[in-house]
Amino acid sequence: MKKALSVLLCVVLVVAICAMSGCAQQEESTQQTNDPLYVAMAVPVTGNQAMYGEYFSTAAQIKVDEVNAAGGINGRQIVLEVFDDRGDVAEASNLAQKICDDEKYIAVIGGFASTSVLASAPIYGENGMPQMVPAASHMDITKVSDYTWLQASVADEMRNFFNMVVDGIGSKKIAYIYLNNDSGLSGLELLQGFVEGREDIELVAAESFNEGQVSDFTPLLSKLKQAEPETIMISAQYKDIANILKQAQQMDFGDTTFANLGTCYSDEFLTLAGDAAEGFYVSTLYFADNPDEGVQEFSQLFYEASDGKTANQFASQAYECMSMLVYAFEQGATTREEVQQALLGISEWDGLTCTSKYTDRVPEKEGVPIMVKDGKWALAEY
Amino acid sequence: MQFFTQQVVSAIALGSVYALTAIGYSMVFGVLELINFSHASVFMVGAFLYYILTNIAALPGLPAFLLSVLITGFLGVAVEKITLRPLRLNNQPKFASLISTIGTSIILQNIMFLLMGSETLPYQTLFPGQSISLGETRISYMQIVIVAVSTMLLVSLSLFIKKSRAGMAMRATAQNYDAAELMGISVDSVISLTFFIGSAIAAISGIFVCMNYQSVDITIGTSFGLKTFAATVLGGIGNLGGAVLGSLIIAFAEVFTAAYINTSIRDLAAFVVLVIVLLVRPNGLLGKPVQKKV
Numbered sequence: 224m225k226k227a228l229s230v231l232l233c234v235v236l237v238v239a240i241c242a243m244s245g246c247a248q249q250e251e252s253t254q255q256t257n258d259p260l261y262v263a264m265a266v267p268v269t270g271n272q273a274m275y276g277e278y279f280s281t282a283a284q285i286k287v288d289e290v291n292a293a294g295g296i297n298g299r300q301i302v303l304e305v306f307d308d309r310g311d312v313a314e315a316s317n318l319a320q321k322i323c324d325d326e327k328y329i330a331v332i333g334g335f336a337s338t339s340v341l342a343s344a345p346i347y348g349e350n351g352m353p354q355m356v357p358a359a360s361h362m363d364i365t366k367v368s369d370y371t372w373l374q375a376s377v378a379d380e381m382r383n384f385f386n387m388v389v390d391g392i393g394s395k396k397i398a399y400i401y402l403n404n405d406s407g408l409s410g411l412e413l414l415q416g417f418v419e420g421r422e423d424i425e426l427v428a429a430e431s432f433n434e435g436q437v438s439d440f441t442p443l444l445s446k447l448k449q450a451e452p453e454t455i456m457i458s459a460q461y462k463d464i465a466n467i468l469k470q471a472q473q474m475d476f477g478d479t480t481f482a483n484l485g486t487c488y489s490d491e492f493l494t495l496a497g498d499a500a501e502g503f504y505v506s507t508l509y510f511a512d513n514p515d516e517g518v519q520e521f522s523q524l525f526y527e528a529s530d531g532k533t534a535n536q537f538a539s540q541a542y543e544c545m546s547m548l549v550y551a552f553e554q555g556a557t558t559r560e561e562v563q564q565a566l567l568g569i570s571e572w573d574g575l576t577c578t579s580k581y582t583d584r585v586p587e588k589e590g591v592p593i594m595v596k597d598g599k600w601a602l603a604e605y
Numbered sequence: 606m607q608f609f610t611q612q613v614v615s616a617i618a619l620g621s622v623y624a625l626t627a628i629g630y631s632m633v634f635g636v637l638e639l640i641n642f643s644h645a646s647v648f649m650v651g652a653f654l655y656y657i658l659t660n661i662a663a664l665p666g667l668p669a670f671l672l673s674v675l676i677t678g679f680l681g682v683a684v685e686k687i688t689l690r691p692l693r694l695n696n697q698p699k700f701a702s703l704i705s706t707i708g709t710s711i712i713l714q715n716i717m718f719l720l721m722g723s724e725t726l727p728y729q730t731l732f733p734g735q736s737i738s739l740g741e742t743r744i745s746y747m748q749i750v751i752v753a754v755s756t757m758l759l760v761s762l763s764l765f766i767k768k769s770r771a772g773m774a775m776r777a778t779a780q781n782y783d784a785a786e787l788m789g790i791s792v793d794s795v796i797s798l799t800f801f802i803g804s805a806i807a808a809i810s811g812i813f814v815c816m817n818y819q820s821v822d823i824t825i826g827t828s829f830g831l832k833t834f835a836a837t838v839l840g841g842i843g844n845l846g847g848a849v850l851g852s853l854i855i856a857f858a859e860v861f862t863a864a865y866i867n868t869s870i871r872d873l874a875a876f877v878v879l880v881i882v883l884l885v886r887p888n889g890l891l892g893k894p895v896q897k898k899v
Contacts, residue, residue, distance in 0.1 A: 403869040432868040436828060438818045441615045442863035442871075449608055462725040462820065469819045472734045473745045495727050495820060499734070 259295075259302040260552055262287075262545070263322045265315065265333035265343065266357075268307035275335050275537055279357050280305045281529045282538035283332055286545035296552045303545070304328075308339060315339035316346060323350035330355065330551075330562050332544045337361035337406075344368040353551075353563045355544035358537050362409065365584050370563055372547070374540035375508060376585045377406065381413040383590025384484040384506040388454050389424050391592050391605050392480055392504060396427045398452035400443070400467065402459050403431040410458050410484075427452050434460065440470045454480045454504075461487045465496035472499040480504060485536070493598060500595045504603055509536040509576065510591040512600065517575040539576040546574055607741035612864045618748040618817070620856030621755035625810035626833040627840070627848035628762065629803030635779040635843040636799045639699060642706040643684055644807060645830020646713035649823060651677035651808025652728075652815045653717055659729050666731065674808045681804025682797045684709055690793070710826075717823050725822040728815040751813045758806060763845060771798060779843070832859075832872075835879045841892025850890055854878060 264283060266276035280303070287303045290296065306322065308315040315334055322328050323346060330353045334340030337359040347354040348368025356364060360375040388394055399414055401407035411429055418426045428450035430443050437443075444467065447455060455476075457464050464487055471481070482504040493500060511522055511533050521542060525534035551565035572579045572586070579586035592603035626648055633641040654673035658664045664672070688705045732746035766772035777785040778795045786792045814829065815821040832855055840851025855875045862874035882890060 430868055433872070435824070436872050437863075437868060438814075438825070438828075439615065439619055439860070439863075440868075442612055442860050443868045445608060445611045445615075446864055462822070465725075466818055466820060473736050473747075474743055475736070491724070495725060497727060497733075497819075 257298070259300040260329060260557065261327045262301060262303050262548060263325075263328045263331045263333075264303055264305045265308045265318045265322065265331060266305065267310035267335055268305065270309040270311070272310035272335055275358065276305075276307070277529075278532075278535065278537040279332070279335070279541040281532075282525060282534070282541040283545040285524050285528050286542055286549060290549055296549070297555075299552075301549070301552070303332075308334070308343075310335055310339060312339050312342045315343040319343035319346035323347065323352055328352070329557065329559050330548050332357060332541065332548075334359060337364065340364050340371070341367060344371045347371070351559050351563065353548075353559060353566060355548060357541040357544050361406070369584075372544075372566060372584045373586060374543055374579075375536075375588070377409060378413055379585070379587050380484055380506070380508070380590070381410055382417065383508075383588075384456065384482070385414060385417045387504060387506045387590065387592040387603070388456055388482050389421065391603060392454055392482065393605065394453035394480070395423055396425050396451065396453045398428040398447045398450055398455045399426065399430070400447070400455060400457045400459065401429070401431050403433050407431060407458060414456070432459075432463075434463070437463070438466060440467045441474065444471050444474055444476075448474060448476060448479075452479060454482055457481060457483050459483075459486065461489060461492040462495060465492060465500070468496050468499040468503065482506070488536075488593065488600065493595065493600070496595075498598070501598070503595045505593050505600075506590045507536065507593055508588055508590060509534070509539045510593050510600070510602070511535065513591060513602070521576045543572070543574045543576060543579075547572065608864070610740075610742045612860050614742060614744050614748060616857045616860040617853070618751050619860060620853035621752050622810045622813050622817075623829075623833050623836050623852035623856055624759060624849040625755055625806050625813070626829065627836045627852045628759070628845055629807045630834055630837040631840075631843055631845055631848040632775075632799050632803045634837075635845075636775060636796055637689075637693075637702075638843075639689075639702050639706070640834075640842075641803075642703070642830075643688075643709035643713065644706075644803065645826035645834075646710040646717075647677060647681055647684070647804045647826075648807040648811040648829060649826030650680060650713055650717060650811075651804070652811030652821050652825060653721060653823075654808070655812045656726060656728060656815070656821050657721075660726075666729070670812060673812065674805045677808035678801040678805035681800040681807075684804075685796060685800040690796075714823060714826070721823065723823060725820050728819050728821045730816040730819050733819070747813075747817050751817065754809070754813070758809065759845075759849060762802070762806070766845070771795075775799060828872075832875060835876060839879050839882050839889055841889030844889070844891045844893075847889055847891035854882075854890075 264280060266279045267273050268276045283303055287301045291300045306318050308318050322331055331347060332355045334343050334356055335358055340356050340359040341364060344354060344364055344367045348370045352370055354371045356371060356373050360377045360380060362377055365371050365373060388397055399411060401411055418424050428447050430447060432443060457467060464483055468481060485507050488505050488507045521539060522534045525538050547566060551562045554565040556562040556565040569581055572581060577588055579588045593600050594603040629644050633639060651673055654676055655669055658669035658673055688709045689702050692702050692705060730747060736743045736745040766775060774790045774795050777790055778792055782792060836851035836855045837848050839854060840847025858874045858878045859871045863871040
């Protein structure tokens with residue numbers, strides 16, 4: 224009897240402890256529900272890349288405001304805190320350490336250029352901090368950390384560019400002008416790979432130049448002209464490309480078309496290149512006048528949030544970064560590791576402005592081929 | 606062959622504009638024995654003035670051209686009066702003047718930066734996209750204008766220096782500053798004149814370069830100044846014929862390297878040629894050994 228009583232008491236005790244601790248735990252979690260979910264953003268706010276930082280923070284804040292206005296995630300608000308890395312490599316690493324040391328941040332958006340992302344990514348990786356990279360597309364970024372997520376990749380952009388030229392424009396003989404630097408050379412390597420994979424396509428010439436050192440492109444162009452390409456693909460800054468097009472206009476390239484990867488899609492380019500840009504093709508990931516409903520909705524949202532600015536690729540990609548984090552939060556993720564695991568569950572991302580397939584944290588997106596028509600940007604017609 | 610002649614055309618056009626700027630370096634060195642590093646910035650300001658007068662003040666081409674050349678000429682005179690003359694009158698060492706020209710260059714660049722920003726701007730040209738064909742070789746109207754005007758300017762300038770009284774005064778001052786002054790030449794006016802001509806021609810060169818490439822930005826002076834300075838040294842600093850020869854050599858080296866080897870190393874080629882020539886002829890191709898004046 225005594226034995227039975229003691230067993231019973233033990234059971235009661237265990238149940239009571241469990242119940243009490245359960246209560247306590249519940250109390251603790253109700254207390255936590257009111258805490259906001261903190262996301263840090265490390266982008267250039269000052270310095271000569273400041274304009275990009277502004278696009279990123281404005282676009283990401285649009286998503287945050289949308290979620291918070293709808294009552295947050297399980298009652299928890301999202302707080303986006305923006306830090307300035309000045310686009311500086313050393314500052315990017317310092318800032319990464321600072322953000323990782325503060326336990327409240329469970330994800331980070333940022334790093335603008337590939338160099339500063341390459342510097343900060345290993346630090347975020349060591350601290351298990353999911354890092355959403357809005358613009359940088361260097362192939363090595365996802366290799367230096369397992370926690371880095373891209374919105375664009377060089378390989379994917381180059382594939383879109385190549386497809387536009389050979390399948391869209393339908394050119395068999397292509398030439399390539401690239402900058403004599405790291406990204407230019409890796410672009411060339413990728414292009415050579417694509418050409419090898421297609422028997423009917425031939426890369427007839429490839430020429431490089433040093434950024435900021437050349438204003439006379441006529442020797443380069445006359446060399447390319449000899450190779451008789453159907454399309455000349457150019458990866459360079461828009462002001463050099465405007466120069467190249469104007470000088471090509473004087474050399475009479477006949478039916479040869481010119482095409483570019485992303486950099487030229489701006490109104491500044493149109494002003495600078497004038498009528499030499501007519502019929503010029505550009506492969507971009509975001510086109511503001513795209514009739515797609517999601518893109519139009521985002522353009523409108525961004526226009527209102529930024530006091531009248533036109534959305535661009537940078538804005539759309541920062542918005543998608545934040546949207547992917549929101550998705551992770553909606554899956555119940557409240558810690559760095561839970562966010563990372565929730566993101567790993569994404570294989571196809573259907574965002575407002577784009578759809579992407581994720582493999583090893585690198586997306587594959589469908590490019591938008593556009594062209595200059597009557598002095599304006601329009602969807603490409605071949 | 607057509608490819609070759611096309612490169613020759615490019616090189617001559619490029620060499621002509623180099624020569625116009627190089628003369629400015631050479632003239633100032635001849636008279637003052639001073640390398641005027643503000644010359645490249647004056648070149649840039651001249652090019653921008655034409656942009657401002659045509660695009661913002663909406664003047665027609667020719668008056669805008671003449672006005673920008675005149676203003677740039679006077680800018681050169683003002684630069685000399687404000688930044689160099691006080692140092693010279695105080696008998697400050699030459700390197701003080703040299704540093705002063707570097708400072709002036711930075712100031713001019715920053716003034717233009719504040720006024721116009723760092724964006725590349727579209728530049729009005731005379732014959733957009735028009736060219737003539739000689740066989741397969743295409744020569745743009747702009748290239749013809751550049752070569753013709755440059756040749757004309759170079760010829761009349763050398764006649765001016767050789768035949769006119771003012772030119773004789775310039776040569777006298779270049780030969781011996783003190784003796785010229787004792788002979789009753791107003792050395793100050795000669796120096797002002799030198800700066801006026803040098804700067805005005807630099808403005809013409811700047812406008813041509815920007816017309817040819819149909820764009821302008823505040824950095825054009827930097828790379829262009831370096832090349833033309835190299836051309837001056839290559840030809841023999843202080844010698845006008847040398848400046849023209851040096852400019853053509855640099856232009857040919859650049860264009861042919863770009864055409865037959867690789868565009869990435871065109872600047873390298875230009876400077877390698879410079880180094881080789883200086884190793885063989887330290888005073889430049891047409892330069893005479895400098896005699897140390899005691």
